[in-house]
Amino acid sequence: MTSTQVSRATLSEHNRSRVLHHVYHHGPVSRATIAKALELTPAAISKITAKLIEAGLLEETGDMQGEGRRRSIGLRMNKSAFHVASVKFARTLVCIGVYDLAGNQLSMQEITAVEHTQIPETLDTVHSMLEKLLAKDRRIIAIGMAVPGPYLRAVGRTAMVSSMQEWRAVNFIDEFSHSLSVPVFIEQDARAGVLSYRLFGQGDADRHLAYYLLGEGVGLGVIDGDETINGELGAATEIGHVSIDVNGRSCECGNVGCLERYCSAVSIHEELNESGIVADSESMTHREACEALFRLAASGNSQAVAMVQRIGTYVGYGAVTIINTFNPSRIIVGDIVSGGGDLLLSAIRRVVDARILPELNARTTIVLADASADASTKGAAGVAVEHFLANPSAFVRGL
Amino acid sequence: MTSTQVSRATLSEHNRSRVLHHVYHHGPVSRATIAKALELTPAAISKITAKLIEAGLLEETGDMQGEGRRRSIGLRMNKSAFHVASVKFARTLVCIGVYDLAGNQLSMQEITAVEHTQIPETLDTVHSMLEKLLAKDRRIIAIGMAVPGPYLRAVGRTAMVSSMQEWRAVNFIDEFSHSLSVPVFIEQDARAGVLSYRLFGQGDADRHLAYYLLGEGVGLGVIDGDETINGELGAATEIGHVSIDVNGRSCECGNVGCLERYCSAVSIHEELNESGIVADSESMTHREACEALFRLAASGNSQAVAMVQRIGTYVGYGAVTIINTFNPSRIIVGDIVSGGGDLLLSAIRRVVDARILPELNARTTIVLADASADASTKGAAGVAVEHFLANPSAFVRGL
Missing domain, CATH: 1.10.10.10 (Winged helix-like DNA-binding domain superfamily/Winged helix DNA-binding domain)
Structure with a gap:
């Protein structure tokens, strides 16, 4: 040629x-x-x-x-002509879904309570689940994966996973890119989340959008203008490792006072185990422990209410930093900890109202994500759809 | 038509x-x-x-x-075919320069020690200086201006200027856009700074670049990929108002523990006035006081050395946040406080080495800006040149 x-x-x-x-x-x-x-x-x-x-x-x-x-x-x-599969890896949780090109969820499976000793078998399970899905549904043309940040794009590896350093040894590109019959695309989880709003959102015309992921880790994905903010290695927008107190709690990443140490599901679970507010929290997964706390707060338990407000205050400190660094018009608070609902949101708002310049605050909306669909999992599907739209002839013959 | x-x-x-x-x-x-x-x-x-x-x-x-x-x-x-004028507004200091299209400085004038009561007359002086330049040099086709952030782009106003709130009343667009015979373009100062490296830099091929402005305020300009990060209102990358301690010093912006309260020239000057390390610092401008401190440190004065190291530690905390939020491949430390030189840079590096993941740190360069030319002032000229290159027929007839 x-x-x-x-x-x-x-x-x-x-x-x-x-x-x-x-x-x-x-x-x-x-x-x-x-x-x-x-x-x-x-x-x-x-x-x-x-x-x-x-x-x-x-x-x-x-x-x-x-x-x-x-x-x-x-x-x-014809948005049902083809499907995409989606895998979201969190610290102790893996979700595998199938979506059509419009982002409608067709199926969803979960592998929970992954201990770090089980990582090799978990990867095997993910492999075989994906192979079964591909064999059963010939319309699946690609797979998107969402992984915790800081995700080093070119390398294919997460630089560090708090509370579960062993994932660090997994090279997602090596692990999945060559062994499956369709192309695999990998993105930092919160960045996938923000992409799902741009691609699948209804009336989500905001050009400056942030998805604030409060899950087992704390992450952030930002669209500024037309593009996501990636940084040199794909390690930008790591709000979970931004310090809110340079003399605060130390973090596995080397930094001190990392936001993630105060309001991730993992940190909340640790605090619950110490305080005993939620009975039998030690036997629960991080998500279950948080959900139990939120139910307790919703029932009016004053200790639980105070704890959710305290968590919201820390999430608010993070939101203040997000506004001062990225100035989005909308911040969508999602994943496990967003289950704190309006009680959490009020606490976030109180901090933001007090600490952000009124003329910026007036132009910034903070909302809770739609609880019925996890944005990162859906966003991983969105990443695959975006690749398909960008380069259709790589997926469909005869164009 | x-x-x-x-x-x-x-x-x-x-x-x-x-x-x-x-x-x-x-x-x-x-x-x-x-x-x-x-x-x-x-x-x-x-x-x-x-x-x-x-x-x-x-x-x-x-x-x-x-x-x-x-x-x-x-x-x-022919980069000398046309010229651009450049104005940099800081809290108490205004610089007015003329540059050719390659960013070579042809002239430079300064108005120093602007008190807030003198803002109207300062603006009159800037006006008449610009009119004189335009009358004398017919090759000037545009004016670029650099103003402190958070600069609200669409409104034309700085949302707040620490230590000099009165500038806030100045609408730069109204003030300058309609009264001069050539177009005027306005940009946040540190964003102008980073643009000067992209446009005029030699071998500055980095696609992920940050200009860390340590002047009378603390600011940041970031290029991520092909574009600067702006946010919805132009108020993104306001590192000076990112908190390094949510229980720390309060700031005029409403936030607590703002980086700017620890390592701007204004904060350094305040500390010098209290400590008495620099004799007669009260009678100096912010810049003069900092320069005196740096000279004292260079001469080996142990109190001055310790203070510069302490300043560098705070600048380092900011650098850690910059890396975790923007992941640039290069951070250029510029403006008044960069006069602290290698002593400052070593202190910055110590913090970054301790607090950033090794695999990110290895891919991040931190350098001091070229002291012979202020990046924001040159960058303001660059903003005008960029507009000219984007839309040449608006500036030159008969194309």
Whole structure:
């Protein structure tokens, strides 16, 4: 292939991707509207869309109102034509889901209470579960994975996992990229979370969005303008390891006063085991212990209420740092600890109201994530969908 | 003008800008090389470059080695064809410079020791100085301004200036955008600083770069990938107001433990006035007091050495947060406090070495800025140059 041919092939894939993106987000739309929006000729659009229709990716809708009162045919994406699988790795918990291209969850399985001695068998289990899913559902074209940060993108490894350093030895790229029959894409968990809002969100037009992950670790994903903030190695937006007190609690990462040491599910569980507020918390998983605390607070137990408020205050300190470093228009608080609900949110707001300049505060919304779907797990699916939209011919033949 | 004409005009300005950018950064280059790099036809390149040569912006060089051993003519930008003026506003200090398009400083004037009661007259002085410069140098096509953050971009106002709240009343857009004969562009000071490294830097190919401004305030500008991080309102990367101790010193911004309260020139000056380490510090400007401290430390005064090390430790805490939030490959420490030199840098490094994961630390360089040119002042010029390169026909007729 000469370099001119390569360049032409790249260019046509680029235009194909732009058409797919446009129909994905704006469909149903007429061919004329696509041509205008993308500054391509109607002939080019007809050629591209014909192949996408043939591949089952696009479909024609009935007549829609065209320009100048003419009727025209609409095109929309067939978002159930293909599926993606999603794996979210947390410290002691692995979730495996299947989604369609619109982010609708088709199935969900969990492996809980992973002890670090069980990591090799857990990985084996994940492998065989994925292989079964792929064998059963031929429409799965890719797998997205969400892993705790700091995730070193180029290396394929998490630089450190608090409370479970052994995951550090796992190279996710080596482990999964070569052994499965479809491509695998890996992203830091909270970054996957924020991508799920951009890709699958309804009316989520914010261009400056933060997903604040309060799970077994504390993480953050930020979209600033059109892109996620990644840093040189993919280790940016590690809010869990930002110090809120340079003379505070020490952390396995080497830093002192890391936010994660005060309000992660792991830290909350430790505190519960010491205080005894939740009976029998030692026998629970981190998530179960937090859920028990939140139920107790909801029932009016004053010790539990005070503890949730204290947790919210720390989460609020983190939110203040997020606003001063990233100035998002919306912060979505998600994962295990967001189960603290309005009690938690009120405590967060009190800190932010007191510590953020009024003119910034007035332009920053803080909300709890939709509890019915974990954003990182859905976001891992979203990462796979984004790769598919960016480079469709790598996944579907004959485009 | 019909919408097709508008779109064609926009498109040709877009391509003109791409050609200018390419020659600016890669010149001298042949027309064939430009065509290939930008995926434009040789005819389009000839047409665009002919007008740019006519306007004096590009010039032909002698024969250069072309492809396949053919000789070809090179094009380079005439970076002295036009000039830009630059204004940097700090708390008590205003710098006004003139630069060519390559970022070479042609002149520099300063207004020092601005008291807040003098703000209206200071603004009058800046106005008349700029008018004189414009009258004297007809090559000045734009003015760039660097202002302390948090700078609310759309509003044109700084949300707050520590130690000098009165600047807050100044709307920079209203004040300067309509009264001068050339366009004015305004940017947060540290963001201007980081842009100066990208635009004017030699071999500064880092795509993840941070300029850590330690002046009368503490600020940060970050380039992540191709773009600066701005946030919704332009108030992102406000490291000076990130808390290093949620129970620490209170700050005028409402937050507690703001980094700026520990290592800005203003805070250092306050501490010097209390400790008496520098004789007669009360009568000095913030900059003079810091410079006196650094001279004293360089001469071996143990109290001064200890104080610079303490300042460096706080700057180091900030650097740890910068790495965990933005993961840049290089942090450039600049402005007044960087005068602490190697003594300061060693103290910064000690904190970073102790508190950052080794695999991140190994990939992060921390350097002192070139003391001979202030990055924000030069960067303000760079902001104007960037606007010129992006939209040349708004500045030069007949393109």
